[in-house]
Amino acid sequence: MSVQEAKSERLESLPSKENFSEWYHEVIQQAEIMDIRYPVKGLYVWYPFGFRLRQLVYGKLREIMDRDHNEVYFPALIPETELEKEGEHIKGFENEVYWVTHGGLTPLDVKLALRPTSETAIYPMFKLWVRSHADLPLKVYQIVNTFRYETKHTRALIRLREITSFKEAHTVHATFEEAEKQVRTAIGYYKEFYDFLAIPYLIIRRPEWDKFPGAAYTVAFDTVMPDGRTMQIGTVHHLANNFARTFDITYETANGEHEFVHQTCYGISERCIAALISIHGDDLGLVLPFEASPVQIVIIPVLYKGREGEVLELCKRILGRVKGFGYRVILDDSDERPGAKYYKWELKGAAMRMEVGPREVAENTVVVSFRDERKKFKISMKELTKEKIEEWAAEMKERMRRAALNRMREKIRYFDSVTEVKKWAGRGVALVHLCSSTECGDTLEEEVGGSILGRFEEKPGWIDADVDGGCIVCGGKGYLNAIARTY
RNA sequence: GGGGCCGUAGGGUAGCCUGGUUAUCCUCUCGGCUUUGGGAGCCGGAGACCCGAGUUCAAAUCUCGGCGGCCCCA
Numbered sequence A: 001m002s003v004q005e006a007k008s009e010r011l012e013s014l015p016s017k018e019n020f021s022e023w024y025h026e027v028i029q030q031a032e033i034m035d036i037r038y039p040v041k042g043l044y045v046w047y048p049f050g051f052r053l054r055q056l057v058y059g060k061l062r063e064i065m066d067r068d069h070n071e072v073y074f075p076a077l078i079p080e081t082e083l084e085k086e087g088e089h090i091k092g093f094e095n096e097v098y099w100v101t102h103g104g105l106t107p108l109d110v111k112l113a114l115r116p117t118s119e120t121a122i123y124p125m126f127k128l129w130v131r132s133h134a135d136l137p138l139k140v141y142q143i144v145n146t147f148r149y150e151t152k153h154t155r156a157l158i159r160l161r162e163i164t165s166f167k168e169a170h171t172v173h174a175t176f177e178e179a180e181k182q183v184r185t186a187i188g189y190y191k192e193f194y195d196f197l198a199i200p201y202l203i204i205r206r207p208e209w210d211k212f213p214g215a216a217y218t219v220a221f222d223t224v225m226p227d228g229r230t231m232q233i234g235t236v237h238h239l240a241n242n243f244a245r246t247f248d249i250t251y252e253t254a255n256g257e258h259e260f261v262h263q264t265c266y267g268i269s270e271r272c273i274a275a276l277i278s279i280h281g282d283d284l285g286l287v288l289p290f291e292a293s294p295v296q297i298v299i300i301p302v303l304y305k306g307r308e309g310e311v312l313e314l315c316k317r318i319l320g321r322v323k324g325f326g327y328r329v330i331l332d333d334s335d336e337r338p339g340a341k342y343y344k345w346e347l348k349g350a351a352m353r354m355e356v357g358p359r360e361v362a363e364n365t366v367v368v369s370f371r372d373e374r375k376k377f378k379i380s381m382k383e384l385t386k387e388k389i390e391e392w393a394a395e396m397k398e399r400m401r402r403a404a405l406n407r408m409r410e411k412i413r414y415f416d417s418v419t420e421v422k423k424w425a426g427r428g429v430a431l432v433h434l435c436s437s438t439e440c441g442d443t444l445e446e447e448v449g450g451s452i453l454g455r456f457e458e459k460p461g462w463i464d465a466d467v468d469g470g471c472i473v474c475g476g477k478g479y480l481n482a483i484a485r486t487y
Numbered sequence B: 001g002g003g004g005c006c007g008u009a010g011g012g013u014a015g016c017c018u019g020g021u022u023a024u025c026c027u028c029u030c031g032g033c034u035u036u037g038g039g040a041g042c043c044g045g046a047g048a049c050c051c052g053a054g055u056u057c058a059a060a061u062c063u064c065g066g067c068g069g070c071c072c073c074a
Helices: A003-011 A020-030 A048-065 A087-096 A119-129 A176-196 A242-247 A271-280 A308-324 A338-347 A358-363 A386-410 A418-424 A438-448
Strands: A077-079 A098-103 A106-114 A138-147 A162-173 A202-205 A217-224 A230-240 A250-252 A258-260 A262-268 A297-301 A329-331 A352-356 A365-370 A376-380 A412-414 A429-434 A451-458 A468-470 A477-484
Touching (some): A020 A271, A048 A162, A087 A242, A119 A262, A162 A176, A176 A230, A230 A242, A271 A386, A297 A338, A308 A329, A308 A358, A338 A352, A358 A376, A418 A438, A429 A438, A438 A477
Parallel strands (some): A297 A329, A297 A352
Antiparallel strands (some): A202 A217, A250 A258, A365 A376, A451 A477, A468 A477
16 A cells, blocks of 8 residues: 555545445544443443533433422342332333343342333332322433343444433322323424434334333334334333232322322433534534534634744634634644644534634734635624624524534335335335234335334324324235334 | 455555565644635644564565454355
């Protein structure tokens, strides 16, 4: 390989996003989100930069949850006796549980599971916490790690043996209807969260065979990744009184009777960050909404010999002013050349860049560029106000939201023949009419090599297809379903 | 469950078949000079053969075992 070739390879070191799998793998490392070199399969290390992004994203999630939940913390270890109480629930997880079997060299009488999810840690305590109707509703959440022994291909932030950032909420209500109301509320929270990240989603009720083990029903948020596969990025479960019966969680009504409670739980994991990276990123790296960028604004000085002082002086004036507005801003005065810095900060998703050289000093101006558009324009120092930056941030988010939605829409199509669905499978989401029978579901999944995501809980306005229609397999009464290959 | 491939610096690699001098190249990193409006250049430095046993005068290279990773099929 000649030096010339080596150099051009370096220039394209981030693979094109067309090759999504490789792009994702590389951008996670190069942008310093996760270090994938930890010597256990499926476990990854958050770099400081990645962890900062995590804090910003989860900060928003916390802000939303804190409105009417209390934050709690339950233990990571669950005794086997509790974990196995709910038959259907444990069946859903038994092949994926990590067990703690020894204390030192002494085998434990009761094995301890590393939580694969926390219902069986939390609900025995709910039994103690809930006595009277006056204790209801009870709404808590925690942000914790969970463990699952994944045997398939693991991938940073997407398929993990340790989920490091599982936000799980658990609520307890007097009646099925009240719990159902909470399901609606939770869906509203998740919409707000993903709208904040400008990530488009589909809200879908999972088929019977794919609901959360132990739930009455499951509503999921799915987004469509650049390769056409869907990724589940949030779930809301109505548990009815299923767990209440198992864990004997009852309350005393106003007239002294004892009733089982009704519960919900809903969760979002670090897949929300995988989606953020994947949905908005481009060939140069991360593209992040202004509010979620660890570095919102980067100032790049263009230094010519003898003019360094005046250029840096203007840079510092800008730095001081923008910092005063309360934004996360960096003056990159390292001794790389400006071009190298542009690439570096584009890779890391700095939302706005300000360039300052001798020309700007002479004119008292600053050159501005937005990460999503990458066009440059010039404004006077007088125009550089907090209001202006807020306006830019809002416009940028709207551009990102619209672009992401358009990309998703292109990957979703309606079909009325199995042959056509088969051709489309692997490229995106197919919408079909399907009846409720397991047989027709199995047949379709097998034929096209995808998974049935379920029916729309809320059908977006931009989808024309009718909700009702003849089943694509048997011709019977069917409903609009989505089918896709999934992460 | 069955089959295949691979472990060489922080990252990516050549060398292994056919054993032999100081282990190749790119990147990263450190020091210096120089340069700076889209990944500059030159000079100098640092950094690696997964672990164990065996064969041999001699092992990154061959053999066996271990550990780790990846892929395909069911």
